Amino acid sequence: MALTGPWPYPLWVAHRGAGKLAPENTLAAFRLGAQHGYRAFECDVKLSADGVPFLLHDATLERTSSGQGTASLLEWSALSRLDAGGWHSRAFAGEPLLSLDAIAAYCIGNGFALNLEIKPTPGDELATGRKVATEVARLWAGQAVPPLLSSFSLDALRAARDADARWPRALLLDTLREGWFDEAKALGCVAVVTNHKVMDAAVIARLHDAGRRALAYTVNDTETAQRLLAIGIDGIITDAVDRFSPAAASAQS
Ligand code: G3P
Ligand code: MG
DSSP, X not given: OOOOSSOOXXXXXXXXXXXXXXXXXXXXXXXXXXXXXXXXXXXXEEEOTTSOEEEOXXXXXXXXXXXXXXXXXXXXXXXXXXOSSTTTOGGGTTOOOOBHHHHHHHHHHHTOEEEEEEOOOTTOHHHHHXXXXXXXXXXXXXXXXXXXXXXXXXXXXXXXHHHOTTSOEEXXXXXXXXXXXXXXHHTTOSEEEEEGGGOOHHHHHHHHHTTOEEEEEOOXXXXXXXXXXXXXXXXXXXXXXXXXXXXSSSOOO
């Protein structure tokens, strides 16, 4: 655990840049999220065939780009020529895939916080965790607030820790499986990020009592946001950047 002192990340985190209002994980999405007042962003990072970290949620290219097949089989020179915006709407046609280098420059230049979800292509868990941690060391050198590295993959988190233990880590959980708390502790995670459906006051108390933080994804309705705020959630990852204003003290619709 590298974090000391107060939790440095904003409460409101824009999911994949700006959720669904712009093509996910592109610079256009981050810019739209920023226009809505967001100062923290979540995005998904994986590796190209030549080991370049870039943003993409799925293992395959079809849903969110003009490419086809498994993204990790292509080199960055080919990936960077794809259209990652036209699938969303004509206004975003030609929007490129985003390298970790590029999003680091954007976030550091604007003073924005980042939650890098390590989202390895199956089989690439160790290489992706290791590469993201070493690239963070290069890209965020001298910055006061490093990215929060999260993952559903225990192997990826372990590899990130072993490569560079300085960066704060968070375990992502879709369910509260047996042993989740011990897994998070063993990995030195500063936080646990759960599906909002399984986040409750007992989970938050358990994490807070252990000096850890509790975050939830993907919260898109006011009722859920208000429930989580009332029980002391530390971070809310949302698609609904046009519904929730980070500047407001509580969830507004
Ligand atoms: O990091 C929180 C959330 O993004 C995890 O789910 O599938 O949207 O990456 P997913
Ligand atoms: Mg994600």
